[in-house]
């Protein structure tokens with residue numbers, strides 16, 4: 340059996356060894372509840388405050404602006420209801436993750452008005468639409484990098500035109516992969532998930548700019564200064580913080596390496612598979628993302644073929660793998676539905692090798708040809 344080749348790093352990543360080591364002591368040695376009123380809890384309290392400081396540093400924020408939560412879905416839900424009033428007006432991009440879209444639908448049912456920001460064929464949001472509508476809105480939500488195409492959105496441009504409304508960006512795919520500076524972006528809320536940058540699953544954080552009015556999403560014991568109740572997951576926070584340190588320490592190298600791998604792979608895939616097209620801008624894109632459509636085949640069949648060769652890639656995104664809906668992102672980009680049906684997402688990271696991409700290109704070429712001959 341061929342060794343596993345994992346190229347679905349936008350879905351999740353392998354927990355890095357450094358994070359595993361950082362987590363170990365908090366499993367069964369320093370297991371106190373952070374809220375404990377005894378010195379045994381100090382180690383956990385220190386961990387939390389140090390992690391807050393280190394993470395704040397990576398995005399140029401203040402430690403007091405970082406709140407730990409359970410990951411991307413929670414952060415998106417928190418952001419969509421950060422404004423307590425029911426009749427709020429929101430501008431939200433059409434290509435957001437379902438965690439944002441479904442939360443908006445709930446807000447709409449409560450009385451909110453949402454205007455959906457369109458994107459162009461390169462997957463960039465329409466800045467003119469935002470400019471025209473920002474004046475009378477309470478919250479704008481545009482993701483920093485799209486989870487399907489990897490296209491990086493012009494958030495700092497939106498930051499300049501947002502006027503008085505709150506600007507939220509879902510940075511789940513971007514954090515740990517490209518540099519982020521909240522003051523340059525001029526965002527008020529930014530959320531992150533650790534398992535997308537080699538940290539543990541079920542942990543993340545949300546940056547909320549000082550002074551932003553906050554309607555807490557989870558109520559209870561008042562942890563995280565009342566913004567997010569629930570006993571802090573010290574084990575996962577230790578892992579997330581270490582994974583963030585590793586990602587930021589090695590970021591320049593990883594960006595260059597992943598970009599090189601991605602470009603070699605794209606060149607081969609386009610050359611060897613007639614009618615193949617890359618979706619989304621190549622100029623402003625996460626380094627490891629390849630979103631590619633193969634005319635005349637079903638991506639479902641190609642993924643099964645690759646799986647038979649022990650290769651992991653995905654259809655449009657991990658969640659649409661479960662529902663088998665046509666990608667709302669590619670539809671918003673007005674890509675032909677037949678092409679959407681033949682689209683796969685390959686997401687590389689620093690652990691992939693040239694040898695692996697060469698092998699995967701061979702298997703894709705073979706698979707596409709077999710599937711085309713069958714139809």
Ligand code: PLP
Pocket residue numbers: 349350409410411412413415436438482484485486509511512532533541543657
């Ligand atoms: N936002 C984006 C852009 C994502 O890609 C994902 C996960 O794929 C999420 C939110 C949800 O994150 P989590 O898996 O941590 O709940």
